[in-house]
Amino acid sequence: MIRKLLIANRGEIACRVIRTARRLGVATVAVYSDADAEALHVQLADEAVHLGPAPARESYLDIDKVIAAARQTGAEAIHPGYGFLSENADFCRACAEADIIFVGPPASAIDAMGSKSAAKRIMEEAGVPLVPGYHGNDQDAETLAAHAERIGYPVLLKAAAGGGGKGMRRVDDARDFHEALEAAKREARNAFGDDLMLVERYVLSPRHVEIQVFCDGQGNGVYLFERDCSVQRRHQKVVEEAPAPGLDEDLRREMGEAGLRAANAIGYVGAGTVEFLLDASGEFYFMEMNTRLQVEHPVTEMITGQDLVAWQLAVAAGEPLPVQQDDLQIDGHAMEVRIYAEDPDSDFLPATGTLLRHRPPRETGSVRVDTGVRDGDEISVHYDPMIAKLICHGRNRREALAKLDRALGEYQIAGVRHNIEFLRRVINQPDFAAGRVTTHFIDDHAAEVLQPRRELTPLKCAAVAVAAYRREVREMRERAPVGDRHSPWHAGDNWRSNLTSQRNHTVDYHGLHAQLSFSVDGDRLHWQCDVAEREVQAGEVHLLAGDDISLPDGRRVTLTSVDTDAGGSVFLDGEQVDYKLLPPDIGEGGDHALGLEAPMNGTIVSLLVEPGSEVDKDQPLLVMEAMKMEHTLRAPAAGTVQQFFCAAGELVDGGSLLIDFVAED
Incomplete structure (x- = not known):
């Protein structure tokens, strides 16, 4: 068994590997960049080694530095996680040369699948179904255009060395081919340093279904069933679930066996994923093989009861697989969503900033949160903006979906834009709830999932009023002279003898401006909100002990809030209300470009x-x-x-x- 393990990664996967290794009695070594000096994975590990500056190429992607860290600490093995060096054959070879175990497949398998064009040829020989296309080395633009005409539009341009949707473009018309090719090549060069392109038929209304395979060094291999990852934006997965809805046992077995043939064709060892496109007729086509653990592996663990990271460590140490194919069964249904720092309202633009609040839902046997961040951590421009993965398990798909929706409603994040509200719209869309999904799901339902209805409801107005009042109370107490904190003469809250103190604010709620005023009489907060072009709204709430309030309908609910420089975030009744308090207009504004x-x-x-x-x-x-x-x-x-x-x-x-x-x- 491995005694000391270095994790050549960061974020939630590094934390997951560290926790699994600790459970198995394996000592761990974290590596980190300048940006991650105080990161959670560094705090969890037994030891930590600084690699260098924040840019990944100068730290996490520097093979010599990672190998040196392993030698310095006496680590016997390196787990690469996913991303960074996880599918880098040169890194795998460097580990072998340093007599360090690489927790993953041999370099030859990574080489074989590292080029999508080479992988297609290998799969064709292994009898794995392929999408019609061109996978050759002649990259002349006119040659590629001619193959696109032969295949028939629409076609898909894909970077041969790519992944994660980078260097990928759909082309519907020959007139757009050259512009799309140039953009795809440029993105591929920036992301992978390689702009070799594939041209394939674009399969209409496909599903993205992938098979989890696992092989040991003794020639044994199993498939741990399938995951449906069809709901995507920019070719990156948004929701993953296992098993795939609607697959019968014959198709499941056929796809699983095809996945194992793909793995055996390249002498695979370890955890890998064979990705297929599944069309409406039940035909499936090989897309690619990821020679590493996938982000969405927890849904497979939830339905099989297996720990794939523990399997990785055991197989890397030379042990055989702990089970055979007949030992594996599907238990219930699991769903995973990726919670990102991004702005769904602005074409999913990645967001940066400080996590002023990160409160995941409580973990249980059926609710799991994989994360590498906590309150106060910075989401920087240097790395992937994923905050966490939320995974829920149920006895069936309906129960898993209900648990996921509830858990998303309990999740609290403030300080950066995030996609939780978007995820809830996706999973509550009727076609998704019924299991009717394709890789075009988000585009097909854009009006429902991408265009939220922004409205200042009475509940939201009351929530902002309570949050603004609590903010003022905190600020007044901080400003009050020591020893005189309760004197009304130092309150600074418009207090007047024998008069009710009235507060007035201009509130910005996602570009919607409103005039909000409120006053407090004992434990009663009276509020009034004038939303542009709408009737004036008014109401009252009772301020109870702690964070609780009582609403006019008699409900007692908890209202928590986080202050920002310009406003804050309020969490109430499963909703998050982000608002800004605008400075007063004193008539000094002018026209500006x-x-x-x-x-x-x-x-x-x-x-x-x-x-x-x-x-x-x-x-x-x-x-x-x-x-x-x-x-x-x-x-x-x-x-x-x-x-x-x-x-x-x-x-x-x-x-x-x-x-x-x-x-x-």
């Missing part, structure tokens, strides 16, 4: 129009790259681009002014 700012730190890829150009609303103005993804900044209205304050190749900070833009009257 509309400045377009960088939404986050990143690199300018290209400027798409010339200064002085007149543009239409939503016309692309520039492309920037952040968190390994390209993001397009578009015109907020019809108008004129006066000038750019940036250039292609320039690094820019989030919030910096990029474009001087004047909107039409």
